[in-house]
Amino acid sequence: MNYLIVTNNNLVAKQHKNIRFVTGTVDSVLTEARDLLHRGYGLISHPLPASLKLFYSPYRSILMKAGYGNPDAFQVEVMENSIRLHRKHLEERGTDCRHDGDYQYLDLELLKAYDSLISGGEAHEVGIG
Amino acid sequence: MKWELGKIWIKELQFGPDSKLDKDGTVTLDKAALIEKLMEDRRIAAVGLEIAKPGERTRIIPVKDVIEPRVKVKGEGGGFPGVTHKIAKAGSGRTHALSGMAVVTIGDIVGIQEGIIDMWGEGARYTPFSRTLNLVVDIKPVQGLTPHEHEEVVRLAGLKASAWVGALAKDCEPDELEVFEWGSIAECVRKYPELPKVVYIEMLISQGLLHDTYVYGIDAKQMLPTLFHPNEILDGAVVSGNCVAACDKITTYQHLNNSVIRELYNKHGKELNFLGVILTPELVTLEGKIRSANHAVNLALLIGAEGAIVTEEGYGNTDTDLLMICRKLEEQGIKAVLITDECAGRDGSSQPLADTTPEAKAVVSTGNVSHLISLEPADRVLGNDKAIANLSGGYDESLLADGTIRCELNAIIGSTSEIGYFNVTTKLY
Numbered sequence: 001m002n003y004l005i006v007t008n009n010n011l012v013a014k015q016h017k018n019i020r021f022v023t024g025t026v027d028s029v030l031t032e033a034r035d036l037l038h039r040g041y042g043l044i045s046h047p048l049p050a051s052l053k054l055f056y057s058p059y060r061s062i063l064m065k066a067g068y069g070n071p072d073a074f075q076v077e078v079m080e081n082s083i084r085l086h087r088k089h090l091e092e093r094g095t096d097c098r099h100d101g102d103y104q105y106l107d108l109e110l111l112k113a114y115d116s117l118i119s120g121g122e123a124h125e126v127g128i129g
Numbered sequence: 130m131k132w133e134l135g136k137i138w139i140k141e142l143q144f145g146p147d148s149k150l151d152k153d154g155t156v157t158l159d160k161a162a163l164i165e166k167l168m169e170d171r172r173i174a175a176v177g178l179e180i181a182k183p184g185e186r187t188r189i190i191p192v193k194d195v196i197e198p199r200v201k202v203k204g205e206g207g208g209f210p211g212v213t214h215k216i217a218k219a220g221s222g223r224t225h226a227l228s229g230m231a232v233v234t235i236g237d238i239v240g241i242q243e244g245i246i247d248m249w250g251e252g253a254r255y256t257p258f259s260r261t262l263n264l265v266v267d268i269k270p271v272q273g274l275t276p277h278e279h280e281e282v283v284r285l286a287g288l289k290a291s292a293w294v295g296a297l298a299k300d301c302e303p304d305e306l307e308v309f310e311w312g313s314i315a316e317c318v319r320k321y322p323e324l325p326k327v328v329y330i331e332m333l334i335s336q337g338l339l340h341d342t343y344v345y346g347i348d349a350k351q352m353l354p355t356l357f358h359p360n361e362i363l364d365g366a367v368v369s370g371n372c373v374a375a376c377d378k379i380t381t382y383q384h385l386n387n388s389v390i391r392e393l394y395n396k397h398g399k400e401l402n403f404l405g406v407i408l409t410p411e412l413v414t415l416e417g418k419i420r421s422a423n424h425a426v427n428l429a430l431l432i433g434a435e436g437a438i439v440t441e442e443g444y445g446n447t448d449t450d451l452l453m454i455c456r457k458l459e460e461q462g463i464k465a466v467l468i469t470d471e472c473a474g475r476d477g478s479s480q481p482l483a484d485t486t487p488e489a490k491a492v493v494s495t496g497n498v499s500h501l502i503s504l505e506p507a508d509r510v511l512g513n514d515k516a517i518a519n520l521s522g523g524y525d526e527s528l529l530a531d532g533t534i535r536c537e538l539n540a541i542i543g544s545t546s547e548i549g550y551f552n553v554t555t556k557l558y
Contacts, residue, residue, distance in 0.1 A: 044414050045414055045415070046413060046414070046446035046449060047446075048445040049445050050334055050444070050446050050447050051340065051371075051373035051443055051444065051521060052444050052445065052521050053521035054373065075415070078449060081483055081484055082483070085445075085483045088480075092474065093524060098519075098525075099519065109277070109337055110340070110413065113350060113412070114413070117414075
């Protein structure tokens with residue numbers, strides 16, 4: 001499968017291929033994924049974490065599929081809801097930067113759920129116009 | 130299938146030279162013997178054991194899991210099948226429980242932590258585990274373990290400790306005997322043809338490190354939604370392996386005492402026809418979420434459900450699963466009632482869930498996790514109260530110089546449990 005990992009996590013960038021590295025915050029990762037959704041990439045992973053604590057993580061990696069075609073309404077809704085919710089939580093309290101290493105590690109570990117999807121995947125050109 | 134739960138009411142918990150359970154409900158534990166048992170796992174460097182009793186000004190932090198000590202006295206299997214004991218079908222025969230007692234595991238795994246149990250005061254009001262006599266198990270692992278191994282070591286040590294303590298009840302006469310008997314779906318429908326047929330869909334966090342659940346020892350990420358006899362869950366088929374958000378983490382204790390299953394049992398044959406439990410994993414991929422929702426709803430349809438109670442675990446991407454299941458149930462003509470907590474901001478006015486759908490018409494809230502609370506200083510802290518800064522619901526300034534903690538309800542273990550085993554209630558104004 002041709003996939004792309006949109007991430008701001010160096011640890012993920014070092015250990016995986018097909019990286020779209022975003023220099024910036026989780027908000028930048030989410031908006032980059034949103035833009036890619038409208039350029040033919042599909043969401044494989046849900047952009048949000050499964051526990052409130054991880055909303056304050058400085059790192060996020062989102063797995064996308066290349067060649068998905070036009071975005072469907074469900075994916076656009078999930079993406080837009082995710083950005084809205086992320087911003088809502090960050091308004092109440094900022095990012096937790098004190099456990100940088102742990103958050104980086106946890107973000108990398110949670111990508112393991114996709115091992116069967118991305119192991120053996122062909123490296124492909126990730127430049128996007 | 131018939132299963133009996135014999136409850137032995139535990140009135141006192143103490144350390145002493147020999148482990149025993151007296152007729153007056155006093156549990157005495159040989160500390161050295163239990164430590165030796167747990168140290169059989171060579172990945173453990175040290176074990177600390179303490180007792181925390183209701184009413185004491187004791188704070189336990191950061192808590193990983195809470196487990197009810199039990200022993201199988203009749204029938205197949207024992208302990209947690211596929212985890213602490215060999216694989217067997219749970220939910221038949223008889224199990225004895227040390228009611229009123231709990232094993233509580235504590236300690237750091239990674240920088241972000243689990244929750245608080247206060248045994249007295251304001252904090253005690255929010256957690257059901259302030260009312261249990263708690264054996265607090267602090268596991269220090271050997272150097273060099275990965276966080277995955279560390280999590281497994283702590284999880285297994287808690288389960289083993291509860292099985293070791295539970296064994297004291299093997300030959301006791303229970304103070305109370307509950308009987309859970311439920312036949313086949315066909316039998317139930319024949320017996321109560323006029324009652325609405327209701328299935329329970331229980332969602333389980335299944336996403337990776339510190340976000341996992343185990344079913345008969347299987348990582349729930351590996352399973353499709355599956356139909357279970359309700360007794361299996363009450364008898365130890367499901368074990369918690371998640372340690373991030375304390376308030377809506379379903380502890381192993383809560384799985385064993387699942388309030389939704391108990392309530393459906395109570396109403397079975399009176400108000401409704403209980404059709405069993407569908408356990409469904411909350412996966413990380415959108416495709417996985419769609420697959421799980423489709424399959425859970427398909428199972429509900431196949432067994433002829435007319436209504437479904439759906440409970441969530443967690444918050445964020447898991448809201449998508451909850452609402453997708455709800456929508457698909459309603460589209461198939463199955464009435465859905467959702468049970469979830471809310472993350473509605475400190476004033477309670479924000480949208481409570483990540484997603485919404487018009488089909489979500491019957492939703493039971495188990496509380497607002499963002500609600501601010503103040504916990505007075507403790508006389509004794511088991512663990513480390515500085516961990517509050519790392520807890521979900523805590524922040525840098527949470528711990529004041531005098532030991533007071535200001536945090537969100539989020540930090541209290543089991544405070545907004547989405548399967549209903551908790552203390553918070555609703556007031557009508």
